[in-house]
Amino acid sequence: MAMREIRLCVPVLARVEGEGALDLAMRNGRIETLRLRIFEPPRLFEKFLEGREYGEVPDMVARVCGICPVAYQMSAVQAIEGLFDLDPGPWVHALRRVFYCGEWIQSHALHIHWLAAPDFLGYDSAVDMAATHAAALRRGLALQSLGNAIVSLLGGRSVHPVGVCVGGFHAAPRAADVAALRQRLIAAVADAEALVAWTAALPLPPGDQDFVSVALRHPRDYPMNAGRIVASNGLDIPVSEYETDFAEHQVAYSTALFSTLQGRPYLVGPLARLNLNADRLHPSVQAALARTGISFPSRNTLHSIVARAVEIHEALLEAIDLLADYRDVPCPGLGGTPRAGIGFGATEAPRGLLWHRYELDDAGLVRHARLVPPTSQNQARIEEDLRGALEALGADADEDVLRKRAEMVIRSYDPCISCATHFLRVRVAPA
Amino acid sequence: MDAKPRLAVHKFSSCDGCQLAFLNQGAELLQLATLVEIVHFAQAGFVAPDATVDMAFVEGSISTPEDEKRIRLVRKNSRYLVAIGACATAGGLQALRNRAPGGAGWIAEIYPQPGHIHALPASTAVSAHVPVDAELWGCPVNGRQVLDAVRGRLFGVTPVVETDKVCLECKRQQGVCVLVAHGAPCMGPVTRTGCGALCPRLHRDCYACYGPAENANTQALGRRLADLGLSPAAIARRFLSINNAATAFRDAGDRWQEEDHGDA
Amino acid sequence: MSEPHLMHEAVICERIQESPTIFTLRLAFTDPEHKARYRFQPGQFNMVGLYGVGQSPISIVSDPEDEHLLDHTIRGLGRVSLGLSRLAPGGRVGLRGPYGRGWPLAAAEGRNIVLVTGGLGCAPAVSVIRYILRRRERFGHLTILQGVKHADDLIWRQQYERWSGLPDVYVGLAADVSAPGWFGQVGPVTVLFDRAPIAPGSLVMLCGPEMMMRAVVEDLRHRGIDENDIWLSMERNMHCAVGLCGHCQIGPYFVCRNGPVFSYPELKALLGERGF
């Protein structure tokens, strides 16, 4: 058999948040080198935060990512409140969860419709899908807007919302506005349910890989902004002990740090959450999920798109429940009393576990900060997945198929390279 | 009818939030796609980074040698170039590193092997590298701003440049001044309008994410913040935040930092 | 109640390019009733609306007794005026008006008229020149003095040449900066005053940059022109044109309704005071 080397160059990988690169060298269907490269021009957030007062942190960390600013704000306030020993109380906890639901809905709806679905339906973009899948797209855009509306209700706008502070929210939404939005949420439940079925019916390629899922787990709730860190390998630790088991290291070809769990790649994100927490879903979400016929935990990472739809459904129902007896409170925020020490926060960003650690001095100024975004945690896993998925296509797979599958796999992680940046060039080249 | 204008959205160093001003428009984005030909907008699935276009929106600051080359190409290929957001108009929050005596030192602290990181010494606005035809300020810009710019272009006119202060919009919205009524260190009096006065309407101080307004009296506001009990260092931080490299804010921040060191 | 903010559709019947940046739109209301109702005085202006973009005050340069076309000579500068410059015959604009107080043409009857203009294409002045020339017997001698910064800025050269050939008309041109082939004088517009017929008792109309108008008034006062005989056309930011929006105020006056043409004594106290 002749030696087969493939040279492919896709200048820009579309439909990911941010831009990165993939170097791939294949010989006779075997991968010789594979590197997911992220050229994040260093934005150095961890350094900017030093010397800042704790109250500034939520507005600053939001700017790490325009797609999941709520997650950054939530992990940050959780860490700081933990350090101050400040419990903002049930009203704030409930509304923060609603706030987070909004971000999940908008982020997942954006991912499913704008980024991922065209892959499975054979289009280059959602705009191209508009003619043939008008109803599905309209439904998706409506859900996306609804997610944005929830975030805006509490934060004034959906990107870099301005409502959150250490201790709670700056202002309570008016009861009339909440009631009106809740009606819109109720009206969208059928859409969310339909979306679960729609994603499950997409022609998703099969996949079967062995990987470790990592997510938060809460005694009662589907994980979002509280819980312990657990993994499918049996790990179960408090948030503050993250650094004992997880480590970040740098590789020469990427400016995003690679994370490993006890030295091995692992998965965070909607599929990992669902794999570990399906029992925590709302009963009607569990029912909708059962109807799809897909069983979780799943070993096919392309099932992430279904997991996202499930989480939209979950978030919608939760928001409806949490807003049911809404009453506005005069002063929803509590000022903290600064104290020196280290605080930890971990919440489930749409793309997965987002872990923060802040060391403050007694004036409440940040001494050190560490942010571990989901994308750097998934980076090693994406490479591992690509190896498996591309090699499984066989030695004869043509370049286009390989490229498309590589993009599909990468996209299914919804890598948020904005927490990184730059062009994602897929080069399949000889070693 | 003329051919549809060709539109591109380019990304440089940023959080992607300004592109969402398009992507969050939902149905309106689909409508936009019928009015213009979207040629390049990677996140939305259109890839032609080197195509010539009628109108290009540029998000993000210029912060790597590669960015520098790319922005020149974008300029060359675009008849009308609009910089969007704090990163593209003022270097963004990440321009804080321009102020660090050891920007490179910072990199060393985060990355074990800083030699692999390629960055320019400063994160700068698009206009520091190529001429821009319009700037839409804000972190992030909103849908109204970007769609107005597209609509204006379709009418053959430049976007309206908003330069008034946040206060004016705050009052139009019947907001209660948080500075006067609560003593909050609001930056509204020096900040450019455009957001709809979101922060004061949520009972909090504006933190100047839309950048400096025209004729911003940063000295007078700084003194007022001092009256409210802020230290010179805290006042400096108010100016040196999202739009820290915008001239008016940078100068004000420098002055208050000097004051801080003078005190020390 | 009347609808002072409502525009009426007008169609561009003809478009004349006067210079690289100046053009004339000849407009007609499409609603025949409105067209029949519409009356204006020389020197008044309309708000001209570019659909979806904005409105700008523009003088009416056509003759009130003439045909039923409204002529507007416009310089393309900003959003509205540049946008208007791109419209072709058959295009539509919004129009409302007429507004303001025009030139004191009744008071000018029977008198010698001196017109001093500065800068590029001073539309209000052209309207008054045409008005006088069409009713030549009602007015005395006409002196037209135009100054420009740079000789190349002069537009309507042929018009000036034509006017200078007419009986009882004097045309003087001056440029601060000369250029090859410049046939006028060099210097500010006031250098023309020594040679130009500016008889005592003339009525003077001024239009142009305020610095220039001030210098001209000063000079004319020395030449014995009565201050009550000096009239100036003023320009201020304007949005509503009906005395409501407040932008066009100069001290006690709303330029849109007390002006745009003022007698010198009205403005004397504030003319040249920066900020008014």
Next chain:
Amino acid sequence: MAATGFLLRGHMQNLLDALRAAGYRCVGPQVRDGAIIYDTLSQADDLPWGWRDEQKPGRYRLGRHDSPWGFAWANGPQGLKPLLFASADTLQTARRTDEGALHFESATPHAIATAVLGVRACDLAALRLQDQHFLEGLVPDPHYAARRADLFLIAVHCTHPAATCFCVSTGDGPRAEHGFDLALGETEEGFLGTAGSAAGAGFAKRLPLRAAEPREQDALEARITAAAAAQQRSLPARDLRAALFANLRHPRWEEVATRCLSCGNCTAVCPSCFCHAQSEEPTLDGLSSMSVRRWDSCFTQGHSAIHGIVIRADTRQRYRQWLTHKLGSWHDQYGRSGCVGCGRCITWCPVGIDITEEAAGICGSGHV
């Protein structure tokens, strides 16, 4: 003016009910966002009972006190202005057909009959000024007119002026003298009511009023007199128009410009300021466009920009425009000063610039 009757404090709800029965939307003061704000008022309980304000230059705070009074405060950031001269108003809608034809439609609001409770004397004076501007000028403004048409005004005499108030010196308060339908004067047990119009007198008949006692009348008089005497600020008592225009080069303009933020808060809260800007807002599809007017301020660049030139580029000129207009050329335009002494521009100026102090400084009444 003799009182029409006495309304017990506990009967305030009857008044609101009667207004609603008469077809009015009721607007009244209530505590919101740390200030007293005028908004739709559904129940008398929402009135600021037991609240008091403390105002000084650049500072406003609300606090509780333990008397049952509902109007023991001076004023909040708004007067009647936002109700009549809306902060954003669509003036016309234009539609463009595929052939390029334009259709213009007016957008005059369908205003609902509104009753405002708690109007202060200074606001009535400012209303008169805005009426002059918007209704009695070259052409009446149909938008203002529509909102003005069905307005029922229930004044409350001012008995608790703020430290920033100076309506005595402008001759506009603290007693509501005219321009109302009904005026209330708050006393220990309730309100002395006086009708100011036929509509007001008719309406009073529907209220559970009892006869007012002379003692109550005297107590109210004493309170109003004391309120007048308590005012700490005043405008210089001289011809300010002449004095201001004679002092256009006064160094104080330069000095105030170093303090002034040029933020326009003073003009926004001023109940007589009328400046507004007009802009076009086309829909994305380009098929229609609205002309919208919004509050503007002489403190903005756009206010005086003509192409390529800003007439008032710096703060010195902008502040001078404001003061010379407000206290000077208003006399030429409307026969009186544009200032009604409400003190809002002093309180709500983020840096506490005091119009009375600046006027005195520039016009030279003692402290230059």
